[in-house]
Amino acid sequence: MTEVGRRGAVVVGTGFGCLTHVRALQAAGFDVQGLVGRNPDRTRERAGRFGIPHPSTSLAEVLTIPGVEVVSVATPPHTHAELVLEAVSAGRHVVCEKPFARDADEARSMLGPAEAAGVVHLLGTEFRFSTGQALLTRTVRNGSIGDPVLATFALELPLLADPTGELPVWWSDAGQGGGWLGAHGSHVIDQIRVTLGEFSGVSATLANVAPRPMTAEDSYVVHFRLASGTEGIMASSAAAWGPPLMATRIVGTKGTAWLEGDVVWTGNGRGAELVPVPHDLVNAPPDPPPADLMVTAYDRMHATGIDLAPYTRLFQALDARLSGQPLPDDPAPATFTDGLASMVVMDAIRSSARNHTWVDIDGAQSAGGQERAEPVDVSRP
Numbered sequence: 001m002t003e004v005g006r007r008g009a010v011v012v013g014t015g016f017g018c019l020t021h022v023r024a025l026q027a028a029g030f031d032v033q034g035l036v037g038r039n040p041d042r043t044r045e046r047a048g049r050f051g052i053p054h055p056s057t058s059l060a061e062v063l064t065i066p067g068v069e070v071v072s073v074a075t076p077p078h079t080h081a082e083l084v085l086e087a088v089s090a091g092r093h094v095v096c097e098k099p100f101a102r103d104a105d106e107a108r109s110m111l112g113p114a115e116a117a118g119v120v121h122l123l124g125t126e127f128r129f130s131t132g133q134a135l136l137t138r139t140v141r142n143g144s145i146g147d148p149v150l151a152t153f154a155l156e157l158p159l160l161a162d163p164t165g166e167l168p169v170w171w172s173d174a175g176q177g178g179g180w181l182g183a184h185g186s187h188v189i190d191q192i193r194v195t196l197g198e199f200s201g202v203s204a205t206l207a208n209v210a211p212r213p214m215t216a217e218d219s220y221v222v223h224f225r226l227a228s229g230t231e232g233i234m235a236s237s238a239a240a241w242g243p244p245l246m247a248t249r250i251v252g253t254k255g256t257a258w259l260e261g262d263v264v265w266t267g268n269g270r271g272a273e274l275v276p277v278p279h280d281l282v283n284a285p286p287d288p289p290p291a292d293l294m295v296t297a298y299d300r301m302h303a304t305g306i307d308l309a310p311y312t313r314l315f316q317a318l319d320a321r322l323s324g325q326p327l328p329d330d331p332a333p334a335t336f337t338d339g340l341a342s343m344v345v346m347d348a349i350r351s352s353a354r355n356h357t358w359v360d361i362d363g364a365q366s367a368g369g370q371e372r373a374e375p376v377d378v379s380r381p
Helices: 016-027 040-049 077-089 104-117 131-141 180-196 308-322 336-355
Strands: 008-012 031-036 054-056 068-073 093-096 121-123 148-156 199-207 219-226 231-237 245-252 256-260 263-268 271-274 358-360
Touching (some): 016 068, 031 040, 068 308, 093 308, 131 180, 131 245, 131 263, 148 180, 180 199, 180 219, 180 231, 180 336, 199 336
Parallel strands (some): 008 031, 008 068, 031 054
Antiparallel strands (some): 245 256, 256 263
8 A cells, every 4th residue: 555645656667667767756756566577586676675565567466556546667668558558548647668659550559548548648758857958948949049940969879889788689679669769869859849849851861880680770860850940960879989979959040059968058159158057957966776787788878877867857747747736848748649749750760761761741740640651752952
């Protein structure tokens, strides 16, 4: 039974679920009563470690715990639909990890029932709440650099460069929703949509840099165009030897804004200026998970703990909503509608890479509509 005065929650997933979801729920004031995993011994050990009284291999079983209102799904993408639909059909509020689904059709299969059930549904694009990203979004949207014209989102990391580093089977498999586009690109797509608006088209390449037997990509390059006319590049590799390379820059008609870590700068003909961080965007410092839980190369992607504070903010927003308070709108938590919109863009990227064409994205699609992106073989300047 849940502790009096605290909302009960269960987490599905003993990997990232324990590294971040459990810790963030507890930090946000939830009473995590159940942990669901496939391996009973591992699930029992990790539940005990994090003070969770009910380890189980069955979501249905932990849903019977009195007082459980929230299900947090932190499992591989190909498992999301079944788990989300089970939780929604039981009337539970759901937070689901990204990438939301394997494709837009699967995303729609979750959004519709969640809306019909009247439950709160949120998506784990937690970096909407990171200080730097939230401040950059606010800076661009308040007109500080004028109308955005050109955007660059680049990241290179050596996480998967060593081909002997262990990966979960699903992460290497495109059919199970694996790959770097879903792992990292989904965050960037969400950031672009929030900061700059909806996508109108993409031209993309998906690549494998590391010599691994993977059907999913470890690198991507995407040229995008937005409904506003803004053009940009999102490019990233998780398999690039050398020091990390990070660049987030948005060029506008009156200046440029860019990120350096969690610090935002703007620049124009008068020089560069540091954008002060308002009190409401200050987060707790990163809190790494226990080092001995870092087993695979996938686990080490989360070794710094930079996602804990933003995820805590996300769960605090959920608690506010369940308490009858309005959800914050700057930054606003993502919902399953946003998850569908991002999957439409990811489907278009994959179609472009597969067919070597520019793919137009109808505005209704990117906003969560029902039409499907098809490749359009036209040249683009």
